[in-house]
Amino acid sequence: MLITKAPKGTQDLLAEDTHRWHFIEDAMRTVCALFGYREVRMPTFEHTELFTRSVGDTTDIVQKEMYTFLDKGGRSVTLKPEGTAGVARAFVEHGLYAKPLPQKMYYLYSPVFRYERPQAGRLREHHQFGIEVFGAASPTADAEVIALALNVLSRLGLGKMQAHINSIGCPECRPEYQRKLRVYYGDHRERMCPICSERYERNPLRLLDCKAEGCRALVDGAPSVLDSLCESCADHFGRLKEYLQSLGIDYIVDPRIVRGLDYYTRTVFEIIATEIGAQSTVCGGGRYDGLISEVGGPPTPGIGFGMGMERLLMLMEKRGVEAPDPGLLDVFVVALGEPARLEAVRTVGGLREAGIRADLDHAERSAKAQFKFADRLGCRFTVVIGEDELSAGTVRLREMARSREQCIPADALMNTLRKALEEPYE
Numbered sequence: 013m014l015i016t017k018a019p020k021g022t023q024d025l026l027a028e029d030t031h032r033w034h035f036i037e038d039a040m041r042t043v044c045a046l047f048g049y050r051e052v053r054m055p056t057f058e059h060t061e062l063f064t065r066s067v068g069d070t071t072d073i074v075q076k077e078m079y080t081f082l083d084k085g086g087r088s089v090t091l092k093p094e095g096t097a098g099v100a101r102a103f104v105e106h107g108l109y110a111k112p113l114p115q116k117m118y119y120l121y122s123p124v125f126r127y128e129r130p131q132a133g134r135l136r137e138h139h140q141f142g143i144e145v146f147g148a149a150s151p152t153a154d155a156e157v158i159a160l161a162l163n164v165l166s167r168l169g170l171g172k173m174q175a176h177i178n179s180i181g182c183p184e185c186r187p188e189y190q191r192k193l194r195v196y197y198g199d200h201r202e203r204m205c206p207i208c209s210e211r212y213e214r215n216p217l218r219l220l221d222c223k224a225e226g227c228r229a230l231v232d233g234a235p236s237v238l239d240s241l242c243e244s245c246a247d248h249f250g251r252l253k254e255y256l257q258s259l260g261i262d263y264i265v266d267p268r269i270v271r272g273l274d275y276y277t278r279t280v281f282e283i284i285a286t287e288i289g290a291q292s293t294v295c296g297g298g299r300y301d302g303l304i305s306e307v308g309g310p311p312t313p314g315i316g317f318g319m320g321m322e323r324l325l326m327l328m329e330k331r332g333v334e335a336p337d338p339g340l341l342d343v344f345v346v347a348l349g350e351p352a353r354l355e356a357v358r359t360v361g362g363l364r365e366a367g368i369r370a371d372l373d374h375a376e377r378s379a380k381a382q383f384k385f386a387d388r389l390g391c392r393f394t395v396v397i398g399e400d401e402l403s404a405g406t407v408r409l410r411e412m413a414r415s416r417e418q419c420i421p422a423d424a425l426m427n428t429l430r431k432a433l434e435e436p437y438e
């Protein structure tokens with residue numbers, strides 16, 4: 013049955029898992045606030061041309077992985093394959109370049125769509141956390157962006173992370189490096205994979221991050237981009253390293269990091285979770301000084317990163333990091349009989365107004381079934397109202413885990429519960 017199965021490469025987030033996402037999102041919001049970033053929310057789809065212009069029409073993303081279609085008006089639109097282009101478009105559209113710069117912003121839970129091969133175990137719709145800084149040319153911004161990413165990861169308790177940094181130069185010095193790469197790879201064309209043979213002409217930088225075995229062997233002998241940087245790129249990279257040091261951030265210079273998008277200039281970086289036997293990139297980003305003018309704005313330097321939420325969750329699971337689960341309810345009100353039900357409705361209303369998470373039975377169950385239901389919901393307390401309690405103006409308050417029960421005046425319930433909830437559980 014097709015209609016009871018989600019499309020390949022998509023994932024449902026069910027209620028019992030949402031607190032894990034909230035835990036990550038809370039950490040991101042907290043850290044972004046500390047660094048002076050504000051949240052933005054962009055549309056899920058954009059004009060296709062935005063991505064061919066910014067991400068680059070020779071990249072794998074644009075050539076093979078985009079969800080592109082004509083809408084009913086015959087316009088080509090694309091579900092966004094990455095987060096930065098849409099924010100850059102908004103920056104230009106709303107004239108944010110005329111505001112005090114830099115403009116620092118972040119986005120959370122932003123869906124990203126890529127039509128990838130299912131055997132790679134990757135989702136076709138996944139979610140990203142990302143930040144963008146527009147109007148900051150100084151390498152202090154590069155250091156800040158890397159520090160922010162590390163700060164989020166450390167708050168999540170994910171263990172050892174390593175920043176890998178590189179500079180891929182600017183339009184001044186990159187052509188010379190590309191020429192050197194073509195000379196080097198020109199002698200080894202027969203050893204390259206078919207994809208790299210294509211890249212050789214149109215995007216030689218990508219030769220460096222090919223995962224095919226034969227190509228990986230070639231990378232070791234390839235000239236380093238760092239030897240081709242112009243004076244100002246070299247100075248920028250040198251200062252970034254100093255700022256990272258002054259922040260106490262451990263980094264590795266890795267000239268093989270290029271990132272797969274055309275809009276990057278100068279700094280590119282990845283944050284890698286290091287584990288015995290396995291390494292995984294949890295964050296990737298870089299500087300994109302040419303992006304804003306590419307999408308029609310005034311020349312404006314910028315830098316940012318993206319972090320896959322699902323990948324963070326996988327890593328949390330692998331490393332046994334448990335997100336705190338606040339549970340569903342504080343108290344469940346059990347009513348015995350119809351007159352008591354009326355009182356239960358009133359009581360639950362009052363509890364909720366007082367900020368206590370409360371619920372009652374909506375299925376008209378027996379008393380026994382109500383207790384069982386409350387237990388399955390994991391409520392810490394139940395309040396029992398029966399005929400006797402009604403006539404006496406009392407309620408029975410039971411702490412489920414301790415099987416402790418007390419009879420108290422109905423009008424004392426709120427204060428008693430409030431005090432009891434302040435005590436730590438268990």
Ligand SMILES: [Zn+2]
Nearest residue numbers: 182185242245
């Ligand atoms: Zn340069």
Ligand SMILES: [Zn+2]
Nearest residue numbers: 205208222227
């Ligand atoms: Zn290759």
